[in-house]
Each structure stands twice: as structure tokens, then as C-alpha cells.
Amino acid sequence: MRIAVFPGSFDPVTKGHEDLIYRASKMFDKVIVGVLVNSNKNSFLKAEDKKRILELALEDLPEVEVKVFDGLLVDFLRENNSKIIIRGLRSMLDLEYEMPLDYGNKVLDPQIETVYLLTKPEYSHISSSAVKELMKYNADISSYVSEKVLNALNELK
Amino acid sequence: MRIAVFPGSFDPVTKGHEDLIYRASKMFDKVIVGVLVNSNKNSFLKAEDKKRILELALEDLPEVEVKVFDGLLVDFLRENNSKIIIRGLRSMLDLEYEMPLDYGNKVLDPQIETVYLLTKPEYSHISSSAVKELMKYNADISSYVSEKVLNALNELK
Amino acid sequence: MRIAVFPGSFDPVTKGHEDLIYRASKMFDKVIVGVLVNSNKNSFLKAEDKKRILELALEDLPEVEVKVFDGLLVDFLRENNSKIIIRGLRSMLDLEYEMPLDYGNKVLDPQIETVYLLTKPEYSHISSSAVKELMKYNADISSYVSEKVLNALNELK
Amino acid sequence: MRIAVFPGSFDPVTKGHEDLIYRASKMFDKVIVGVLVNSNKNSFLKAEDKKRILELALEDLPEVEVKVFDGLLVDFLRENNSKIIIRGLRSMLDLEYEMPLDYGNKVLDPQIETVYLLTKPEYSHISSSAVKELMKYNADISSYVSEKVLNALNELK
Amino acid sequence: MRIAVFPGSFDPVTKGHEDLIYRASKMFDKVIVGVLVNSNKNSFLKAEDKKRILELALEDLPEVEVKVFDGLLVDFLRENNSKIIIRGLRSMLDLEYEMPLDYGNKVLDPQIETVYLLTKPEYSHISSSAVKELMKYNADISSYVSEKVLNALNELK
Amino acid sequence: MRIAVFPGSFDPVTKGHEDLIYRASKMFDKVIVGVLVNSNKNSFLKAEDKKRILELALEDLPEVEVKVFDGLLVDFLRENNSKIIIRGLRSMLDLEYEMPLDYGNKVLDPQIETVYLLTKPEYSHISSSAVKELMKYNADISSYVSEKVLNALNELK
16 A cells, blocks of 8 residues: 655645645545644644644545644654655745755655655645735635635634 | 556666656556657667667566657557656756646646656766767766666667 | 837747737737747748738737737837837746846847736646647647637648 | 836835836836835834835836835735736746736736836846845945935935 | 855855865865854854864865854955855755845955855755754754764764 | 866857956966867857957967867866866856756766856846847847957958
8 A cells, every 4th residue: 555645834725735635645545644743933723723624625535634743754754654755846946945855855764755746837826825924914815725724714713 | 556657768768767767666556668759859769779778777677668659648648548647857947848748738638647756866967868978979878877778778889 | 109019939829829918918009919030940830821820819909910020129129119028928947038138139229128927827838839749649739729720720731 | 097016125125126117117107116014024114214215216207106005915006096016027036936926916806917027137136135234234235226225224324 | 375265154064065165175275164153043053163063074174264254255255365255056046046145245346256066966955954954853964964063063962 | 287177169259258267267277268169069150260269359368278179078178187167157047057067077077176157147148149149130249249259250251
């Protein structure tokens, strides 16, 4: 069984994330969505809320599981018997950001492979930080997050 | 069974290609290496020589098969019951080249996914055209192609 | 009256071009589409066919005129009393290509301004060379060119 | 009448900004310089000082008006009957930064167009943050800001 | 005598830095490693520790000297009778970051030249911030820093 | 004595080349300008004309010598007792082009260093191919090449 990990902050999960996870779930036997608890960055949502909203958004994908993790990604993969990381690329800048992480992970565990999927063009402008910026001004975010996520975010207010 | 296609010109196959095909073969049940016969570009090797050299280079990987194809990549995937294209990325420029092809393939068949792997840093300077340039001056290409490929190329002289 | 020039090869005109010309026509009083006759590059369509197909594609935009030109773009602008060039950007690579042309035009005539519009994401994979490649294999190009252009191209066969 | 908006932080306005605003003012009937009050970022100058310095720097351009705004750019455009945003590009990185904003604005209001002008090469190294860094060390900033701005900044000390 | 300056934060010095300094020391008569005391950024190591660790790491290179400096780089060069800055490039993004600094330094002193060396591929994923991130999780950093630096960092704990 | 090689096609030598060679000549004891005879590419000027025009353009720089070479750059360096290649960078794209060449040269001879200088902003739009394109239309090229080169090119007509 091939298990892949899709790591991220998901602050909050966007339509872009959902599409990538859906596509990854067709390619591997199981996809574990790993919510990174990053103590360095200020987070808009709490880890448990991120997990709950992700589970809601992905409830129709039985091969997808959501977990929260702290620490190094390679350790999270080992704990989950996975050798495959999945990441989305929206642009050349994303690739520049990913390259040292990819090589760095390979140094820590040479068997780990990071697999990249291109974000669909219609989602390429979407980012969690854009969602947060728009929410600050009560702007419409329905083209950035799915309906389930929109409702869950509204309930948190 | 998940079948992935690794398309290319392989004029000739390099250490970079071999490493990517090896890594892909660990991730999918079968990898079909598709040698594109491109009538637009002048080729150094004939298609049958490319296929023979690839088979030699990849003979230890039972889950890998080499085929020659002409025409659209999406048609080649359909004929081989594959929905997955594998491509290597050496640099941001490679990504720029891949993006319109990826979206273009998705327009022709929305179920097709292109999966990218980063070329390892030690192979990032390698390209088939560099090999050909070096061969022109009888320079040492042993860091660009594997020993089996080197021998096969020397026999073709 | 502000007259802008949208130059290009239009070999053939794509949905991406049409969208950019439409958007430009809302911003300036007149847009002249300049079909460059480039003796360096092999062209798929003849200049008169390009002009005819462009006129067909843009027939609903009264503020747009199509002209064929040879020589330097700055001379074409001068002949048409225009100081504004409009160009589309699909990617960072397009920008790299445009930068020296932009500065070069400013050296020849400092009053000339080049104005860039981003290609819409859904058209970012479209290029005239992709259309030609797809036509070679009789593939469906209806997502690349508009219906009028598709019909005109079919009649030329 | 075509009204364009040139938004920014202007902390402080540089020679690069002034040149772009001048060039934009030749292309549209009116240019509104929009000083964004961004509560997220620490600002060196107060909004009223930014506005006053901009008005001083641009006093010879009668078709340019300076306004302070808070909130979404699309709302600021609507209030000012404008459909056109003008932005400068110094580099490929600037373009990567602009792309999601451009598409994001088009989602909020599809009629809005963002128009890009390339920063002149001689101003391509200039940024407001470089000015602030140089001021910290009492270095000469006369090649970064115009004389009027230099004097106004000195008076604020 | 040609004196070159290699400036940086060195928080901490990595194998990538060491390799670049070694290569620079073969090209110029003397290389001064300039440890920038940047009051804006939170530093992991104190300036005196950075200097001590650098001296330890570079003790076999007699033509290299380590100094701490505050203020503008051009002033540090002047004090050390140097006209040459040496910088490493790992990627296109590094170049984008360097370009305005390079032109900015040339404005302050037109005789100053910045000379770039490409980071070797095997070090391209290495950055001081990656080292710090890995140290936070007690991960193995022996592929990021040399043995001498590793020992010195361990003693500081 | 430190000898550096500045290789290129110089078809023809531009103001950008001249500035880079001048700057390099201040940094090393001797600079050898290597005119590559590339049998792959169609050349506008003959190798002997390139050499003669370069010598004319650089006649005031006694530490600069012009030589024609065919074959691998590393062999040309060996013959000239040089370990240093100098290259100019106008843009991120130039860097992408240079990276595999740099690593490739290091594979052939690990002691060779390639040193990059940024083209000055005012020359960043200049390329030999732009000069040739402009000459085709009898356009003014006096901002692209120095007066001596302009005269020499006119005499060749």
C-alpha cells in the first residue's frame, strides 16, 4: 500500500488545497493530510479547528485522513509508513521555495520522494493568506474556499 | 495497477533520466518510458537505437518498459491505459516549459495528471544536448551517462 | 485620441490574443492590431490570411483595426500616430523576453510606452505554436481558438 | 473620462514611483495615487505625511490627485469610478507578487484591468525599503528620491 | 594587493559559506569575511560567537580574516581598502535579491564591483535558517555545517 | 599572475561586453577575450573580423588580449594558464543558461571558477542579436555599440 503525505498549514484550507488532495487521492492508496503546528508563525486558526474543517471538506474522500503533527516532516512520514510527500506548485517562486526543502529531506532520508502537482490555473491566485486578508475586510471569499469551509469559518466568528 | 509514462527524446538517455525513472519505478506499479519520435527536431540517435540503449540502461528494473511513439502524448497514454505522466524538473525554466504542456494535456483529457520530481542537484547540469556537445569534441562524458550507455554510444561511432 | 498598437505574429490568432485585444479596446480609443511580417521565421499562415482571420475574429470590436507591417515596431507606431504598445504576459519568461524589447524601443523613441496586461489564467497555456503542433496531429483546438478562427483555419486546409 | 489608480505604500515615494506616475498620467485622463493605510505593516511615515509629500512631488502634474484609502483596492476603485489599476514591474519577482493580486481583483470585479509598466532600468534598484535602510545610516539618498522629497524628509527629522 | 570582502550574517556559517570563502581565497590576495551586525533581524548567535566560529572554521586559510561590522557595506569596504564584494548565488531568487543591492552599492561608490560565484549543487539546499530550523528539533545538521562548526555549536548549548 | 578568460561570440561586441571586460580588467592581472568559433550557429561576422573589431574596441586596455578559439572552453583555459572564467549576467534567464555550463566545466576541471558580474542596468537590454536585428532595418545602433565598433561595422558593409 502506497501512502502519501500532503503537509501544510491549512490556515484555512482553500479550494486549491482541496483540488490537489483530491487529485493525489486518485494516484496513491492513501493520502494523509498533515497539519503542521508551526510555533514560529502566528496562526489564524487553532490546530484542532484546522483538522475539523479539513475533515469536513474532505469527508467524501475515504482514502484521505487528517492528522496534526509537530516537528520534522521526515519524522511524520516515518511514523505513518510513508515515503512520499505531495506538494502543489502555483508558480516558479513556489518551486524555488520547495527546492531546498526537497533536497534537505533527501539528506535526512534518501528514500523520501517529493512529488509535485501543478495547481490548476483557475486556482493559481488562491492562498490562505489572501483568504485571511479578504476576511479582514468582510469581502466575499466564496471563490477561494468551498461551501463547507465557508460555513465552518462563519461559525467560528 | 497504476501505470505511469515517462516521455522524452532520450537523445541520448542521461544519468539524470535514469535516476528519475528509477525513482518513479518505486512509486508506481509500472513505468513506460515513451521515446517520442519528433519529426520537427533533428535527432542524433535513431529511435530504434534510443530504445535499445534505454532497455540496456534500465535492464535491472523489471517494472519499466520502453516504447517508441509518434503523435500526441495523451493518445500514447490512452493506448497504454495510463493517466499519469512523470517529468523531471531541473530548474525554474523547466517548470515554465512544462506549465503550458501540463494545462494543455488537461484540456485534451482532464483525468491526466502530470507528476514532477526534482532532478537531484548532482545531476542538475546534465542534459542530452550537453552530452552531444561534449561528444563533438571527444570530451569525457562519463559523468553524464552511465557506463552501459557510454559503451553503447562508443559502439555506434 | 489615444491609439494603442497590439503587435504580434498571430500565426494563428488565439483565444488569448482575442481576450487581450478586447480588454485593450476598452482602455484606449483605438487599437491597431499590427501583424508583423517576419522574414526570419517560417510562418504557417500568409500575412493576408492572418489579417483576414483577425478581421473576422474581431469584427464586433469597431475600435479595432488590423494592419500588416514590416520593419521596426517604432516606425509602425509613428506611422499610426501611436505612442502605446500593448503586450500580454503569461509568465515570468514572457517578461524576460519583453524587457530588452521595451528598453530597446525606449532608446529608439523615449516617448513610447509599453503597457502589459496579464493573460487570464484560463488562457495561460495557449500559444500559437501549441495550436500548430496540435493541428499537425488533427487534435481538437477548439479550446485554443475561437469558433470563427477554427472555421477559417479549416477552410484553408 | 478614463481614470486610473496607482496604489502603493509610498513609504516614502521614490524616483521610481514618480517616473511611473508621470508616464501613467500621459496615458489616461486622470491618475489617482492611492496611499494604502496598511494596519499590518509598520510604516515609517504617517499617512498624512505620505499624502503631503506625494502632493509636493507631483505638484506639476495637474491630472494627478493623491488620496488615502483603507480597505480593499477594488472598493477604492469603485468609489473613484475607476476600472484601471497601474503597477510598475522592476523584475520577474515583482510579477510573481502581482499575479495573484491581479487575478484576485478580477474575481472580485471582472471589469477591473491592471496595467503594468516596466520601471526604467536606471530606477530598477530603487525601493522604499532601500531608502529607509540608507536613511538609518545617514547615507546619501539623493539618487533614490527627488529633491522635493529629500527636503520634505529632512524637515520631518 | 587585491582585497575582497565576503559579507554575511553567518548565523551560523554553513558548508556552503565555507566552500565559497575557500574558492574566493584562491582568486584574490586577501579575503575579509565581514560579519554584519544587523540590529533589524533577530540573531541566533551573538556577533562575537559568529566571529569565533568563523575563525575556527577558516583557520587553515591564512589569506582570510574575519571582522565584525555595523553600518553600510560600502563603508566597510572603504575602511578595508577593498573594492570587491563576493557573493554566492544558489538560485535565480538569490540573484533577484542581489541585483538592487549591487546597483545600490554602485550608486554609493561606482568603483565597487560585486563578484558572484555559484554555490556548488551539493550545497544549494543549505541555508543558515535551515540549520536553525533543524537544530530546533535536534535533527542531524552534519551535512549542513563542518565538523568544527558542529562542535562549536554544541558547546554553546 | 591571475589570468581570466572572457569567452563569447561577440557577433558583434556590444557596449555591454566592453563594460564587462573593462571591469574585469581591473580585477585580474590579465584578461583574455576568447572569441568562440561555433560551427553550429550562423555567424554574422567572420572570426577574424570579430577579433579585429574587439582589438580596436579594447585598444586602451593593455592588460586585455583577444584570441580566437574552437573547441571546449576548459581546453582554451588550460592552454592560457587560466583558472577563471568571467561572465556577465543581465537577468535571471542568463543565470539559468549559465548554471549547467558552470557545473559542467567544474566536472571537466574542478579547479575552474566562473565569476559573474552583473551587467549595468543601462546596458541590460543590449544583445548582439538586437544589434543584428536593428542593422537589418538600418536603424540607429549607436546606443548599443561604441563609436569604434560602429565605424568598423559600417566599413564592412
